[in-house]
Amino acid sequence: GQNIDQPTEMTATEGAIVQINCTYQTSGFNGLFWYQQHAGEAPTFLSYNVLDGLEEKGRFSSFLSRSKGYSYLLLKELQMKDSASYLCAVKPNSGYALNFGKGTSLLVTP
Amino acid sequence: DADVTQTPRNRITKTGKRIMLECSQTKGHDRMYWYRQDPGLGLRLIYYSFDVKDINKGEISDGYSVSRQAQAKFSLSLESAIPNQTALYFCATSDSTGVAGYTFGSGTRLTVV
Numbered sequence: 001g002q003n004i005d006q007p008t009e010m011t012a013t014e015g016a017i018v019q020i021n022c023t024y025q026t027s028g029f030n031g032l033f034w035y036q037q038h039a040g041e042a043p044t045f046l047s048y049n050v051l052d053g054l055e056e057k058g059r060f061s062s063f064l065s066r067s068k069g070y071s072y073l074l075l076k077e078l079q080m081k082d083s084a085s086y087l088c089a090v091k092p093n094s095g096y097a098l099n100f101g102k103g104t105s106l107l108v109t110p
Numbered sequence: 111d112a113d114v115t116q117t118p119r120n121r122i123t124k125t126g127k128r129i130m131l132e133c134s135q136t137k138g139h140d141r142m143y144w145y146r147q148d149p150g151l152g153l154r155l156i157y158y159s160f161d162v163k164d165i166n167k168g169e170i171s172d173g174y175s176v177s178r179q180a181q182a183k184f185s186l187s188l189e190s191a192i193p194n195q196t197a198l199y200f201c202a203t204s205d206s207t208g209v210a211g212y213t214f215g216s217g218t219r220l221t222v223v
Contacts, residue, residue: 008150033211042200042214043153050209087153091208097143097168098212102152 004101006088011107012078020073020104022088031091033098034062034073038084046073046086075106083108113137116201116215123191123222131186131218133201141204142184143212144168144176146197153200159184160206191222 003025012018024032031050035043049055049064049071061074073086088101114135123129133142144156145168155168157176165176173195175187188195198219202212 031209035211040198040217040219042216043212044214045211048209048211089153097155097158097166098208099155100145100153102150 004088004090004099006086006101006104008102009105009107011109012075014078014080014108014110016078017074017076018078018106020075020086020088020106022071022073022101024069024071024088024090024101026069026090026092026099028093028096029066029090030093032062032064032071033089033091034060034071035087035089036084037087037103043087078108080108080110082106112216113213114201114203114215116199116218118218119216120219121221123220125192125222127191129188129191129220131188131199131201131220133184133186133215134182135201135203135213135215136182137203137205137213138181139203139205139213140181141206141208142178143202143204144174144184144186145200145202146170146195147200147217148197156186156199188220188222191220193222196220196222 034046037043047062054063059076064071085103087103089098143158145153159178201215
């Protein structure tokens with residue numbers, strides 16, 4: 001099985017940097033995804049990490065440490081539109097579906 | 111047109127009624143999934159299908175059934191709806207590698223009264 005933990009809520013200021021952490025315990029691991037979900041809408045893909053290290057994509061970066069069962073999503077130059085839930089999801093070994101954490105609700109304030 | 115289309119978008123039904131949620135996709139993906147989302151509980155897997163002849167239960171399949179009518183269509187049924195099945199339901203698809211993640215439908219908000 002899988003146990004995925006993320007903070008429930010975070011607040012940050014417009015223009016700042018915020019880091020959203022995700023830890024996982026898994027019997028099989030084949031990658032980790034981050035999704036963004038605005039209220040009442042579908043989740044949208046942000047990033048995928050399968051190897052250790054940092055993946056940068058514009059204002060968003062994602063980091064993975066497989067040995068520590070740890071990932072984070074880094075959001076830079078925060079904008080009001082970044083207020084959303086951020087979902088961490090672990091891909092088990094092939095043949096299984098994604099397991100999602102409960103999500104972190106981020107509020108960006110002026 | 112959306113890559114993954116769910117119908118209906120919203121539905122209110124009575125306890126004990128049978129209801130079907132439909133999902134169709136134009137991505138050409140083999141893999142399809144049904145999740146439900148509840149406040150504070152995140153996305154939980156109900157059923158998934160890796161091809162037309164493959165159906166697998168997820169962590170919360172009790173009270174639900176599915177049908178994979180074609181590569182593009184995957185429907186979810188509640189045989190006898192109960193109030194604790196009130197939730198936001200998402201259909202998703204992925205290719206066989208899974209590395210591009212899921213494409214989600216817009217969701218169906220179901221209320222059982």
